[in-house]
Amino acid sequence: MCKIFISADPASYESRTRSVRLHGVVTSLRLENLHWSVLEEIAGRDGMTVAQLIEKLYDELVADRGAVGNFSSFLRVCALRYENLIAQGLIPRDASVPIRSLDADRVLDGLHGLPQAAAVPRESPPPKRALN
Numbered sequence: 001m002c003k004i005f006i007s008a009d010p011a012s013y014e015s016r017t018r019s020v021r022l023h024g025v026v027t028s029l030r031l032e033n034l035h036w037s038v039l040e041e042i043a044g045r046d047g048m049t050v051a052q053l054i055e056k057l058y059d060e061l062v063a064d065r066g067a068v069g070n071f072s073s074f075l076r077v078c079a080l081r082y083e084n085l086i087a088q089g090l091i092p093r094d095a096s097v098p099i100r101s102l103d104a105d106r107v108l109d110g111l112h113g114l115p116q117a118a119a120v121p122r123e124s125p126p127p128k129r130a131l132n
Contacts, residue, residue, distance in 0.1 A: 012037075020051045022058055029054070029072050038079035046098045085111070 012034040019028050031039075036050070043053035057078060061068055068074070085091040090110045091102065 018050075020054050022055055029075065031072060031075060035076050035079045038082060039075065041095060042078070042082055042099060045095050046100050 013032050015030050015032055016036060017028050017030045018036070019026055021027075039050050039053060043050045046053075048056070054075065057075070058068065058071065061071075061074065082091065085107065086093050088111070090107045091099070
């Protein structure tokens with residue numbers, strides 16, 4: 001099983017820092033190269049640069065949630081969520097189909113209509129040994 005994962009190109013999990021401007025304020029974001037690559041694909045689908053996508057995501061997150069916690073982690077989750085939605089057939093793999101052309105409610109309804117993963121059982125603590 002692990003060979004599937006450990007055979008990944010080490011360059012894909014090297015981190016890279018990029019400076020981006022969010023409404024004129026320069027900030028640095030550090031993500032793994034694979035996440036940057038997925039964000040580039042998402043941005044490209046809608047004719048945006050990664051910086052424009054990041055600013056749009058930031059604005060919509062603030063408008064919806066009122067605050068931004070760990071924005072780098074949010075971007076990682078965005079990249080993983082995008083790939084997961086494609087894998088589930090809820091977003092077309094065809095990168096010529098803009099994300100903005102999709103009905104977000106329909107995509108999310110499809111996500112909620114899928115069977116939920118079974119809860120992962122917690123590991124039981126090892127049995128206590130009787131002291132003789």
